[in-house]
Amino acid sequence: MSELLAQADLQSTEHQSLGQQNVDHQNSTNQGIGNQSPSQQTPWLTQLQQRSLAQLNILAARVKAAFSLPLYLLMERQLQPGEAWYLEACEALSSHFSLPCVAAGNVQMHLAERQRLHDVLSCIRHGCAVPMAGELLSGNAEMALKPITAMARRHPQAWLARSCELASRCHFSLDELKYEYPAELVPSGLSASEYLAQEVEKGARRRFGEAVPPEVQTQYRRELKLIAELNYEYFFLTIYDLVCFAARQGILHQGRGSAANSVVCYCLGITEVDPTKVNMLFERFISKERHEPPDIDVDFEHERREEVIQYIYQKYGRERAALAASVISYRFKSAMKDVGKALGLSEQRLDELIGAVDRRDPQVSWQQQLQQGKLLPQQGLGQWLLPLVETLMGFPRHLSQHVGGFVISAGPLAELVPVENAAMAKRTVIQWDKDDLESLGLLKVDVLALGMLTAIRKCFELISRHIRPFAMSDIRWEDLAVYRMLQQGDSMGVFQVESRAQTSMLPRLKPACYYDLVIQIAIVRPGPIQGDMVHPFLRRRDKIEPVTFPSAEVEGVLSRTMGVPIFQEQVIQLAMVAAGFSGGEADQLRRAMGSWKRSGELEQFEHKLLQGMTARGYSDTFARQIFSQIRGFGEYGFPESHSASFALLAYVSAFLKHYYPVAFCCALLNSQPMGFYSPSQLIQDLRHHGGLVLPVCINLSQWYSTLERQTDGSLALRLGFRLVKGLSEHSAAKIVAGRGEGFTHLSQLAALALPRREQEALASANAFATLGGDRHQIRWQLAARQQSLPLFEQPDEADFRPETALPEVTEVDALLADYACTGLTLGRHPLALLREQGLLGKCHSAASLWQCRHGQNVTVAGLVVGRQRPGTASGVTFITLEDETGNVNLVVWSDTARAQRQAYLSARILKVSGVVEFSSGVLHLLAGRLEDISGSMLALVVNSRDFH
Secondary structure (H helix, E strand, O other): OHHHHHHOOOOOOOOOOOOHHHOOHHHHOOOOOOOOOHHHHOHHHHHHHHOOHHHHHHHHHHHHHHOOOOOOEEEEOOOOOOHHHHHHHHHHHHHHHOOOEEEEOOOOEOOHHHHHHHHHHHHHHHOOOHHHOHHHOOOOOOOEOOOHHHHHHHOOHHHHHHHHHHHHHOOOOHHHOOOOOOOOOOOOOOOHHHHHHHHHHHHHHHHHOOOOOHHHHHHHHHHHHHHHHOOOHHHHHHHHHHHHHHHHHOOOEEEEHHHHHOHHHHHOOOOOOOOOOOOOOHHHOOOOOOOOOOOOEEEEEOOOHHHHHHHHHHHHOOOOEEEEEEEEEOOHHHHHHHHHHHOOOOHHHHHHHHHOOOOOOOOOOHHHHHHHOOOOOOOHHHHHHHHHHHHHOOOEEEEEEEEEEEEEOOOOHHHOOOEEEOOOOOOEEEEEEHHHHHHOOOOEEEEEEEHHHHHHHHHHHHHHHHOOOOOHHHOOOOOHHHHHHHHOOOOOOOOOOOOHHHHHHHHHHOOOOHHHHHHHHHHOOHHHHHOOOHHHHHHHHOOOOOOOOOOHHHHHHHHHHOOOOOOHHHHHHHHHHHHOOOHHHHHHHHHHHOOHHHHOOOHHHHHHHHHHHHHOOOOHHHHHHHHHHHHHHOOOOOOHHHHHHHHHHHHHHHHHHHHOHHHHHHHHHHOOOOOOOOHHHHHHHHHHOOOOEEOOOOOOOOOOOEEEEOOOOOEEEEOOHHHOOOOOHHHHHHHHHHOOOOOOOHHHHHHHOOOHHHHHHHHHOOOOHHHOOOHHHHHHHHHHOOOOOOOOOOOOHHHHOOOOOOOOOOHHHHHHHHHHHHOOOOOOOHHHHHHHOOOOOOOEOOOHHHHOOOOOEEEEEEEEEEEEOOOOOOOOEEEEEEEOOEEEEEEEOHHHHHHOHHHHHHOOEEEEEEEEEEEOOEEEEEEEEEEEOHHHHOOOOOOOEEOO
């Protein structure tokens, strides 16, 4: 040992490795993506030269003294130059300290062919490119998984035997984890079951009055009995505690999903869906066969959810509460970005490659699109871009926080699962994926965020401040004027019914009551569409075809939806009443519907379903039709309970839009980002409805948009500073605090010491208009200000007085500046300017299309404000164009998009020739020729909402 220590710094030549004569070099062939110099291929030698064996000797002695358990020395063979010296040194350590050697493989990939990918991943992890990676690159493929015969040629038999012996002693089962619910929520003197029953009964009287309907009492007692049998009392009490906290703090919240199937949840205030108004299916919520906790989702205002999260941490401690994790996997864009950077491609080149691909083209793959466009690098490291991206897609990229899934335990969570601090302050995250936690039966409470709840609360506050006191109790339910508005498809900003598909369905379905809204929300989903349920329902609703039922049992399930299954619960109930499924079997069917494409589980139920329906007298045609519809729901069907929860918010938001449009628009702006539409579209919609919108003003604007009373008594919307790009909330607060009665000159702003770039952002947004001068003059005055002033000397007006006269800002310049600085304009629409200048030819406006006949060939043009391609639309893309009179809804077939890909994907201003189509009060334009005319206004910046 002493001789080795003395020779450590002198030993640098390459030695013959132990047993290396018989090593099979097949797995060690260098398939790396970069070439390393000899000095880069000797990591062991380099490390041992830097850390002397004397230090290893000290370390081994300290470890030996610190642990009473048997210790072993892990031996890994990498077949690197200088490894023989390393092996001799380790064997000397083993002998000197009685540390038996154990064979290991340092496995980091399952196949040697993955070495290039391994190298690229190393570069991605360290944020460098392959040419600069150096020792980060592997010298060979020895880190691949090897067969036992190859391991035997690399390690002595004694080492391998010791590895097997150690492995046989490592045994652990996840069943050993014992999870307990937190119990401190129950008052002393009561059991959990007694306390839960007490609170449910109190809630029932609060909901229904002292005379609680007998059927409601029967239902909640049945639920309480099952909850007690499954020991879920603490689970419900935990959720109850959270919603009570939110109510005390004035935070709007609502439970949704399967919780709406529970009378217990309704009585506890977890959900607002009245069980007497919907058909409940409790087996979807809790079932003995499922052996897992129920899934309760509670939405809170998205701007105040953090208060609820911190309440959980404060109540239970971060050692007992943590957020679940989600594994984020590589998709096309992220894989292209990361691999391309690692291979040394520029950001500009990668953006070009990504922008040229239509990922939703069902017929031409992204690989073919890149190859057809001859965009892929053909030489150097770039030649590996395509194969590496293909391989990397689907790989885990990083661990992220779940959107709101909390796990809370009676004892320290670290004793059950690994935890870590989140990147966000004051948060703890479990390192396991949420699905793994559910498999273990751990309590997961979903504390979710919903922007519409924030918007509704802010709208209530605006109405209370400017009109009259207003709360949720002031909403008038089943107001016919609200439904008439929705029947016209006038639903921009209305929760859940504002998408292109929903606005097209509204005039056809014509919702006239709450339950119609429940159906409206659920019917525009992949399940009903793929199952061919939409058109039969509409025909029956319009009395074009009769409503029929094959039996009374089926009528009991489908009568409320005219004989057509619209909801997921109905499919489950059909399996029960028509095919003889038990409640638990029906719930297993529901789960299989969501995973049939991945696992084929749904096909396992086909025989039982068809046989059960045939045995009960149903025709084979009807049975197969039902199974076909079930397959459609496998594409994603909406549960009635979920839709019922959302329909409440849809009605509330529609009521606010109809009766308080200015306040509602202001609340939406102040709750961004949320919804389908940009601030520009929301403001255009308000102005089309006659609302007055006022610009950002240095003397009148606040950070958020506000309402201002006009001389005629009406309310106008004043845009807030938060719309000005580049202006911080801190600087806006300084402006509001420092303006007093109002600024009269730019010199008064000097005392605020705002950053120059933020002053210029305000000037470009025309926020200084009330001080005199246009944007050019104000910016020139700011630039003319003396760059430095004597200590304590205050600037005066002369410091801001320009000596050069500037040309006036043109209307086009102002418009471009508006879009660049705030993303919207209150001046004339860009299309109005182009039309006035004769650049649009004979293009129809959005308003004039209604005067055209069905089937007429027309040409239109507009700003591209949205692109949608639902998974159910058979490759059809819905594009929304905006002009000065409204919106044009385009239908672009996949062949049209593929033939004109550049205009389809990247145009900001699009000119389209097509055919007008009228149907049930809905107007579409079937697109033919697409022309990108963005060049007519080159500097215009319009961000469309694409493929949401």
